[in-house]
């Protein structure tokens with residue numbers, strides 16, 4: 001039996017099984033089996049045909065990918081908000097073509113990709129589905145483009161398809177640490193109360209993966225799906241904006257209702273409605289930060305900012321210095337900052353200072369002693385030594401003379 005049939009069989013069994021306390025161990029095991037088979041499908045074959053590793057070339061400061069059902073208006077949106085690259089730059093996924101565009105926003109270049117066909121067979125590893133998924137996984141943000149008339153059903157379907165290939169939208173990575181041991185069995189420990197899983201269930205899942213000795217530390221009330229995700233380890237947690245297009249075809253009340261939901265943006269490509277807000281939201285969700293640099297005694301260079309990512313710990317002077325030049329960090333002495341992150345202006349700061357968007361920085365290097373200065377220092381010290389010796393000799397002679405007298 002092929003992997004696809006096995007997956008189908010498990011899915012059918014899961015649909016048949018009632019969800020209750022008695023069946024939850026069995027359902028957990030089925031979920032683990034399903035995850036294993038899906039990973040098998042998506043893992044690259046060891047000796048695939050030539051060109052299998054093919055990827056869309058990254059461009060700009062960030063990558064955003066659009067997914068959606070046919071005819072929701074992805075191509076129209078792409079041509080409306082980007083400078084679309086020539087058709088020659090289109091990427092072929094056998095029957096699918098991906099045309100990249102570039103959004104120029106806030107002095108930043110953002111690559112926008114239309115990933116058609118992510119739904120068609122991608123999760124089954126059919127065609128070049130694997131490559132499409134690889135591109136989606138390498139994105140910094142997903143735009144799920146939906147038709148405002150049939151949105152909810154499409155949204156659920158797409159989210160499910162992405163879940164199947166290990167892409168988790170708008171979710172935080174569960175705080176679970178798995179340590180594989182040599183002995184001691186499977187131990188579940190937690191820093192909070194676990195209401196949704198128990199040790200027996202977790203042991204079952206681990207034995208399905210043939211892991212018999214491990215410590216699982218949970219720092220939050222996790223589910224069995226989170227445990228499976230942390231064993232699989234290949235999940236991508238990515239931000240997603242739900243872009244509802246064609247709002248010109250629905251009533252204002254409906255538009256209002258959709259727009260109030262979190263992560264939703266309503267637009268109309270035909271009437272060019274709300275593009276500014278969409279771009280603003282894209283920028284916000286990418287977590288990009290613009291830092292302007294300044295030379296001593298000169299105004300800041302406002303034309304060409306450093307574009308940094310606002311990571312988990314914020315964006316620091318260190319990341320800015322490293323982006324200017326890798327070796328600059330060795331010579332870094334301190335920096336001065338103007339802008340939202342500075343308590344007063346300018347503020348003298350070190351490498352760990354956290355920067356805000358549109359801050360201006362000036363970097364000071366450690367004072368370097370040139371070789372010439374070093375040599376003259378050497379000379380000075382040598383002459384100094386000579387002088388001291390001479391002085392001591394003179395004093396000795398003087399004393400000897402005094403004694404004679």
Ligand SMILES: Nc1nc2c(ncn2[C@@H]2O[C@H](COP(=O)(O)OP(=O)(O)OP(=O)(O)O)[C@@H](O)[C@H]2O)c(=O)[nH]1
Pocket residue numbers: 068069070071072073074075076077116245246247248249267268269270271
């Ligand atoms: N009413 C309305 N129609 C729109 C809007 N945007 C796009 N359309 C129409 O929707 C149809 C599909 O648009 P496309 O941009 O080709 O859609 P797509 O998602 O790229 O479709 P595929 O290329 O098949 O994946 C076209 O007839 C567009 O004119 C909109 O804002 N309002």
